[in-house]
Amino acid sequence: MSTDEQNCFTEEPVKENVEIIIKDAWLSNVQKRIEETKLVNWSTQSPTIFKVPRILKETNPNAYEPRFISLGPYHHSDTELLATDNLKWQYLKYFLRHFGINNLDYYHNLIKNMEYDLRRAYSEDLSMIPSNDFILMMLLDGCSVILKILGKYKSAATLWADVKIARDIFVLENQLPFFLLEALFDSASLDQPDSLSQNILGYINEHTGSDLELPSSHSGRIFYHILHLYHSCIIVPVDDPTPTQSSTSGLRRKLNKLLRFRKNQRKTQSEFTWIPSATLLEQAGIHFKRKKNAKSFLNITFKDGEIEIPQLQMDDHTNTILRNLIAYEQCSAEAPTYVTSYVHFMDCLIDTAEDVELLQQDDIIISGLGDSDEVATVFNELFKEVVIEVKEDYLADICEKISKHRNTSYNKWRAKLNHDYFNSPWALISLVGAIFLFILTAIQTIYTVLGYY
Known part of the structure; x- marks a missing residue:
């Protein structure tokens, strides 16, 4: 047998052995990863504080991130926010000295006992944060929020931070679990007849120009975080909510939203009950009126050719709040998509600067953004890359009534006359x-x- 033939026979077994080793290594690695993976039962363990999906965040990244202070783990290591750590220590020292039990061991044990549930409240894996670091973060951030809500620590050195912190408290990725805030609030010796929920609502009303009230059943209601409390208060006063809203399966809605985000799909315009812009509706004889004494900006009504819309002050602060409320609705398995429906409705009404000016004339929109073109752009961008279930659109019935009213023969003739000649x-x-x-x-x-x- 020649040398070449011998080499050929010896190379075959060697090649097979290498392939077997590679396969065994692959099997071992995959099996190890499977064993390390923890299964999550969504029906019993659903997070409430989410990272905003990338596809949604790309529309306006700054609106979904804190600018001044980090609260919770998601932005804890952001270098731009580390400068406020000294302010957090001031809040902690003031809290312990004036209101809290001046015993760090007590608070360590308090938070340690709820650490497992605190970590589960977040949608991301926090296992890389050591236990003591996590406890300290929750203590510093929780005490800071309590003092800001109560307005207890004010000095010339911190007054400048009030507005900046107020903005960051409404950011979804900056939320703290409500039961942490309740535990710290209950541990404090406060001369406060109101509950934590009532104090937070007062803070929300002050910084949003609202006059909201807690849901009538709030005493037995569980709030997940401050943004959830705000969301719960604005959807309660809405007239005639969609009956199927509460009966929709939370898990099914979560799966639908997740799949839609993964596939980057959006509902087409034809799947919604579309309405024309404000100027076109005005030409068709449909008028706009500011709805006074409305408890929520969501409370839109239509009757006898007149659309009543509560006043909305549109500025950077409002833009941030709306975006984070929408993000919460998009991520949560339970939250009804009322704010998303509202933004879709306003997006239909506002196409151009002329539409904004018409609504400004009727005292429905107050702009703090600049010219009317900028306001129109903000509204048009709010609805980008969001998903909504048609059966959950609480304004669908109103949109349908508006369309029917506009499509009557007289109103169609009037609209054409106005458009062509006036x-x-x-x-x-x-x-x-x-x-x-x-x-x-x-x-x-x-x-x-x-x-x-």
């Missing part, structure tokens, strides 16, 4: 001239006929 001064002048010429021609014809007889 939309510009030259078209109006031409129409008046044509009518005047017609009248003169008719008079001349009459006189000619009378002269003949």
Whole structure:
């Protein structure tokens, strides 16, 4: 047998052995990963504080991140926010000295006993954060929020931070579990007749210009975090909520939202009950009116050709709050998508600066953003990359009524007349001239006929 033939026979077993080793290594690694993976039962263990999905965050990254202070684990290591750590220590020292049990061991044990549930409240894996670091983070951040809500620690050195912190408290990724705040609040010796929920609501009303009330059943209600409390308060005053809203399976809704995000799919315009812009509706004889004494900006009504909309002050702060409320609705298995429906409705109404100016004339929109074009752009971008179940759209019935009213023969004729002849001064002048010429021609014809007889 030649040397080449011998080499050929010896190479085959070697190759097979290498393939077996590679396969065994692959099997071992995959098996190890499977064993290390923890199964999560969504029906009993659903997180409530979420990282905003990338596809949604890309529309306006800054709106979903804290700018001044980090609360919780998601932005704890952001270098731009580390400068406020000294402020957190000031809050902790003041809390322990004036209100809390001045015993760090007590608070270590308090938070340690709830650490497992605190970690489960977040949608991301926090196993890389050591236990003592996690406990300290929760203590510092929780005491800071309690003092800001109660307005207890104010000095010339911290007054400048109030507005900045107020903005960051509404960011979804910056939420703290409500039961942590309750535990710290209950441990404090406070001269406070109101509950933590009532104090937080007062803070929300102060910083959003609202007059919200807690849900009537709030005494037995579980709030997940401050943003959830705010969301719960704004959806309660809405008239005639969709009956199927509460009966929808939370797990099914969560799966639908997750799959839609993964596939980057959005509902097409035809799947919604579409309505024209505000200027086109006005031309069709549908008028707008500011709804006074509304408890929630979501409480939109339509009757006898008139749309009533509560006033909304649109600025950077409002833009941030709306975006984070929408993000919460998109991520939560339980939250009804009322804010998403509201933004879709306003997105339909506002196409151009003229639509914004019309709503400003009716005192429905107050702008703190600049010109009308900027306001229109903000509303148009709010609805980008969000998903909504048609059966959960609490404004679908109102949109349908508006469409039916607009599509009556008289209103369609009126809209066409307004659009074709009253939309510009030259078209109006031409129409008046044509009518005047017609009248003169008719008079001349009459006189000619009378002269003949």
